[in-house]
Amino acid sequence: MKIFTVDKIREADQFTIENEPISSLNLMERASTQVAQWILKYFPKYYRPIIVAGKGNNGGDGLAIARMLATFGYQTKVYLAMGTDGSDDFNANLERLDNGRVDIIEGYQSLKERAIDKNILWIDALFGSGLSRPIEGGLAELIDYINKAEGKKIAIDIPSGLFADQPTEGKSIFQADTTLSFQFPKLAFLIPENEAYVGDWTILDIGLSREYIDQTESSFELTKHIKLTKASKFAHKGDRGRCTIIAGGYTRMGAAVLAARAALHSGIGLITVQSCQKTINVVQQSIPEALILKDCNEYSLGDFLEYGNQDVLVVGPALGFAEKTKKLFVEILKNYKGQLVLDADALTYLSENTELLQLLPKGTILTPHIGEFDRLFGKHDNHFDRLKKLQQKAKKHQIIILLKGKYSAIASPEGQIYFNSTGNNSMAKGGSGDVLAGMIGGMFPLTKNPLQTAINAAFLHGLSGDIATDTYDEDYVTPSILIENLHLAQKMCTQTQ
Numbered sequence: 001m002k003i004f005t006v007d008k009i010r011e012a013d014q015f016t017i018e019n020e021p022i023s024s025l026n027l028m029e030r031a032s033t034q035v036a037q038w039i040l041k042y043f044p045k046y047y048r049p050i051i052v053a054g055k056g057n058n059g060g061d062g063l064a065i066a067r068m069l070a071t072f073g074y075q076t077k078v079y080l081a082m083g084t085d086g087s088d089d090f091n092a093n094l095e096r097l098d099n100g101r102v103d104i105i106e107g108y109q110s111l112k113e114r115a116i117d118k119n120i121l122w123i124d125a126l127f128g129s130g131l132s133r134p135i136e137g138g139l140a141e142l143i144d145y146i147n148k149a150e151g152k153k154i155a156i157d158i159p160s161g162l163f164a165d166q167p168t169e170g171k172s173i174f175q176a177d178t179t180l181s182f183q184f185p186k187l188a189f190l191i192p193e194n195e196a197y198v199g200d201w202t203i204l205d206i207g208l209s210r211e212y213i214d215q216t217e218s219s220f221e222l223t224k225h226i227k228l229t230k231a232s233k234f235a236h237k238g239d240r241g242r243c244t245i246i247a248g249g250y251t252r253m254g255a256a257v258l259a260a261r262a263a264l265h266s267g268i269g270l271i272t273v274q275s276c277q278k279t280i281n282v283v284q285q286s287i288p289e290a291l292i293l294k295d296c297n298e299y300s301l302g303d304f305l306e307y308g309n310q311d312v313l314v315v316g317p318a319l320g321f322a323e324k325t326k327k328l329f330v331e332i333l334k335n336y337k338g339q340l341v342l343d344a345d346a347l348t349y350l351s352e353n354t355e356l357l358q359l360l361p362k363g364t365i366l367t368p369h370i371g372e373f374d375r376l377f378g379k380h381d382n383h384f385d386r387l388k389k390l391q392q393k394a395k396k397h398q399i400i401i402l403l404k405g406k407y408s409a410i411a412s413p414e415g416q417i418y419f420n421s422t423g424n425n426s427m428a429k430g431g432s433g434d435v436l437a438g439m440i441g442g443m444f445p446l447t448k449n450p451l452q453t454a455i456n457a458a459f460l461h462g463l464s465g466d467i468a469t470d471t472y473d474e475d476y477v478t479p480s481i482l483i484e485n486l487h488l489a490q491k492m493c494t495q496t497q
């Protein structure tokens with residue numbers, strides 16, 4: 001699903017109006033119908049909606065929604081926060097409202113009296129995508145007041161005060177329980193610092209032109225489903241590829257085992273783990289399918305071994321910081337010709353010596369979390385800036401960077417960003433990242449496309465976490481459970497193909 005900027009959304013509206021064709025007022029009617037029906041589905045009639053309307057088209061939506069909710073039988077009120085003269089479609093809907101079913105709340109004082117009522121459904125239709133500056137003065141006071149009020153809160157299209165595709169400096173922003181947004185998610189919904197304002201968000205299809213959507217490029221996409229590459233019916237183990245995990249060390253082999261197991265359950269033909277003398281038994285007992293590449297060091301990996309027939313190396317989880325291990329890493333960067341997946345401590349080596357970034361082979365996959373990303377590429381005050389840097393760095397080094405988080409952002413060497421839509425906070429635990437890195441290694445040989453592999457692996461990893469929470473409370477899901485559920489996630493993705 002594409003994520004468009006406000007300018008492109010406006011173009012999409014306009015294109016639809018001209019080419020469907022449909023009047024702007026009827027498009028508003030269609031959008032508002034979607035909202036009213038959504039509310040009807042989720043809120044019983046003892047909720048009493050108060051629509052707080054601005055004077056632009058977001059306010060126009062609000063007035064149309066008020067009319068519809070009143071028709072459905074909700075006891076509905078409207079507060080006209082910016083007066084009675086607004087955009088053409090606002091004015092038209094204000095006129096249509098005049099049917100005796102909707103009360104207009106006169107004066108701020110009378111609005112305030114509702115603030116202690118738990119059954120009020122506050123509907124924010126003050127500003128939508130037309131917000132051009134931070135909200136100040138009386139309107140800021142109004143928003144702050146509603147934020148403190150009892151009741152449920154729904155934002156139409158986007159919470160008022162929040163910019164859709166740039167950082168928001170203003171302090172007065174509507175705090176929604178749910179945001180009902182038209183046609184496209186806004187980039188702002190995927191930004192961690194906006195969580196408290198956006199709440200849960202739902203996209204309502206208002207039938208904007210498919211032709212416009214298909215033909216218009218966007219740098220951002222949200223992955224809603226994936227297509228898994230299957231091996232040929234005549235495949236032998238070599239076709240499913242070979243992956244070596246270079247991770248762990250004495251007392252830290254759990255990371256290597258998790259990564260290797262994840263790779264094994266992700267379709268790999270042959271899994272190998274590079275292991276020190278002291279830890280060979282750990283691997284062999286945990287994963288009977290694994291081959292061992294024997295490292296002559298006792299405690300920390302350090303030998304550059306024969307990786308020539310390996311399709312992919314996963315390097316980094318819990319490797320530790322021994323000098324010999326760092327040297328091994330540099331040798332791998334200089335000499336290995338296959339696909340590299342770099343995670344965890346390997347990313348720290350890169351941030352300790354950023355000149356190593358020049359050695360990364362094209363198409364290398366890095367999988368940093370936000371802390372690792374900032375250590376590598378500099379501190380960021382907001383996530384919008386971080387995403388810009390993500391695009392720049394993926395382009396500059398011609399690599400794939402999978403920035404992990406609630407909506408993991410995967411940047412391509414062309415600077416495109418694909419946000420992942422699956423997963424939940426049960427996965428924010430030590431070991432989840434090892435599982436993801438292993439999955440990428442396990443999945444790469446079948447797709448042979450590093451970007452697609454990263455997108456698919458992030459999606460399956462998250463889906464596995466979502467499936468886990470059907471059975472386990474979020475606090476009790478473990479990374480091993482993610483691996484156990486992978487087959488269910490894979491099946492779901494295969495069935496939808």
Ligand SMILES: NC(=O)C1=CN([C@@H]2O[C@H](COP(=O)(O)OP(=O)(O)OC[C@H]3O[C@@H](n4cnc5c(N)ncnc54)[C@H](O)[C@@H]3O)[C@@H](O)[C@H]2O)[C@@H](O)CC1
Binds near residue numbers: 087
């Ligand atoms: N164009 C279309 O066809 C559709 C538009 N829709 C709605 O239209 C909305 C966009 O409408 P508009 O472009 O009219 O914009 P808004 O309704 O967001 O408001 C824009 C108005 O507010 C003023 N304004 C902006 N920031 C302000 C601030 N901080 N303080 C005071 N005034 C401020 C602007 O000067 C302008 O008059 C969408 O978010 C969506 O809700 C929907 O009805 C779907 C269809």
Ligand SMILES: [K+]
Binds near residue numbers: 058125128158159
């Ligand atoms: K709004």
